Amino acid sequence: MLSALLSLTVLSAALALPAWAHQQSGDSEGTLSEHTAPSGTPPLTLSTLPAMDKTLREQRPSLLTADGIPPQGNGGTVIEQEVGGGSGVGQGVFIKNSSGTDADWSSLLQGETVTFADTDQPQVLIVHTHTTESYMTYYAGYYNNEDVGRPTDIHKNICAVGEVLANRLRGAGIGVLHDTQLYDYPEYTGAYGRSRETIEELTEKYPSIRLVIDLHRDAILRDNVTRIKPTVTVDGQKAAQVMLVLGAADNDDNPNPTWRENVRLGFRLTSVLEQMAEGLTRPVLLTESNYNQHLLPSGAMLLLEIGTDVNTFSEAMVSASLVGDALARIMGA
Numbered sequence: 001m002l003s004a005l006l007s008l009t010v011l012s013a014a015l016a017l018p019a020w021a022h023q024q025s026g027d028s029e030g031t032l033s034e035h036t037a038p039s040g041t042p043p044l045t046l047s048t049l050p051a052m053d054k055t056l057r058e059q060r061p062s063l064l065t066a067d068g069i070p071p072q073g074n075g076g077t078v079i080e081q082e083v084g085g086g087s088g089v090g091q092g093v094f095i096k097n098s099s100g101t102d103a104d105w106s107s108l109l110q111g112e113t114v115t116f117a118d119t120d121q122p123q124v125l126i127v128h129t130h131t132t133e134s135y136m137t138y139y140a141g142y143y144n145n146e147d148v149g150r151p152t153d154i155h156k157n158i159c160a161v162g163e164v165l166a167n168r169l170r171g172a173g174i175g176v177l178h179d180t181q182l183y184d185y186p187e188y189t190g191a192y193g194r195s196r197e198t199i200e201e202l203t204e205k206y207p208s209i210r211l212v213i214d215l216h217r218d219a220i221l222r223d224n225v226t227r228i229k230p231t232v233t234v235d236g237q238k239a240a241q242v243m244l245v246l247g248a249a250d251n252d253d254n255p256n257p258t259w260r261e262n263v264r265l266g267f268r269l270t271s272v273l274e275q276m277a278e279g280l281t282r283p284v285l286l287t288e289s290n291y292n293q294h295l296l297p298s299g300a301m302l303l304l305e306i307g308t309d310v311n312t313f314s315e316a317m318v319s320a321s322l323v324g325d326a327l328a329r330i331m332g333a
Contacts, residue, residue, distance in 0.1 A: 068138075075144040076225025078310045083220070083230040083241055086283025092274030093267050094283040099248035101286070105267075113265045114210050114300045116331040121208035122175035123331070126162050126215055129195040129292075131182045133158045133217045135313045143227065148309045154180045161306060161316045162215045168324025174331060177202060177209075196292050203296060210299035211265070211327075214292065217316065218243060218305040227310045234277040234322065240307025240315040242323060243282035244270060247290040256290040258297050265300040265330075272326040280322065 086094035089105040097105075116123055132150035134157040136143065151157050159180040166178040179198055184191040195214070203209050217240075220228035230241035244266040247256045256262075263286070270281045282305075293301040304323065307316045 069140050070144060070147075072140075072142040073144045075142060075147065076227065078139065078141055078143050078227050078229050079222065080139070080141075080229045080231050082232055082279050083228065083282050084279070089267070091267075091271040092278070092281075093270045094281075095286055096283045097248070097286045099286040099288050101248045101288075103248070105263075108260060108264045109267050109271065111264065113268050113330065114261060116210050117208070119208055120175060122177045122206050123208055123210045124166075124169055124174060124176045124327075125179065125199065125202055125206075125209050125212045126166055126176065127179045127195055127199060127212065128158050128162060128183070128216070129191045129214050130184045130188075130216055131157060131159065131180065132185050134309070135161070135217065135307065135316050136310050137313060139229070139310075139312055143310055148227075150185070152182060152185050154182075158215060158217055160313065161217075161320050164317045164320040165213070165215065165324045168321050169328060172324070172328035172331075174328060175208070177206070192292055196295065199292060199295050199301075207298075209296070211331075212292075212296055212299070212301040214301070214303045216245075216303065216305045217311070218308045220308050227308065229308060229310045230282060231307075231311065231315060232277065232279040234280065234318065237318050238312075238315045239277070239280060239318040239322065240311040241282050242273060242280055242307075242319050243285060243305040245285045245287060245291065245303040245305060247288070247293045248286040249288045249290075251288075254288055254290045256294040258294065258300075259290070262293050262300045262302060266302050268330055269302070269323070269326055272329055273322065276322060276326060280319070 084094070086096045088094050089109065091109050093109065095105060131154070132152055134149065134151050136147055154160070159178075162178055162180070166176045169176045179202070181195075181198060183194045199212055203212070218230075220230065222228060231238050232241060233239070246259070246263050246266045247254065248259050248263055250256045250259055263284075266284060270284055273280045291303045293303065295301060306319050306323070
């Protein structure tokens, strides 16, 4: 089997995201120049297949403005709302616990999290186990079935949002590897096993990595045709709500001996995000499954959900930049 590293894409720090990625109904065009690393910052390099195009001129969808929004057809309704609930553990953190673990969750808000170093080596790895997850390019209160597909083009799926997060961290002087390999295509089953191989190879090759982020988007269905768009407004911009999914159990079927470190950092990130913008996070989902979060005994691994399939790219990218700012604060950058 070919090494997973041969299919790793490490994106350029100078990437310019396309105008369509910042638009929804009524939005004006914009750029993300503030998300890029300072000029002169050398990108991390590995052998790459294929790299994101820097201009993406050929990648812009046709649905850009209110005039271009398609009429409601074969889909259903989109309901925009702020999703909350859960049990409070303090400092703005709420949880939904399906892990089977009974712990003093409030105590995990205390103490030190993962230690990050002052180094030019990569400390953060961003992967996308479900790489073809994507977002809408407009919001009109409805969707058509073709609007919520799973594109393999990395410029049109979750990878574009991951690059916003990566560039926000790079701009803070933090070394980042962004892997855009397709793990859920052509076969969805087994995606976590395939992404695990890459995570293991990269963390062995780069022992400086202290944080792995598996970036996803969620899907919330009220019924067969009604989808929920979890959204808040931050400084006048709509942002997709963020949720962490964290394994919080250690057993023979799902070994995860360092789950407390993951939960502690996840709680810290949630708390900082809530300080930045109240309501930006949904309750942390604690589960029995480990989602590969046992692979970094000297650091932490987080599964991060930004929005759902009916949030817009614009909303998801606003949230990704805020997550980057919060992580930079936690990492002392």
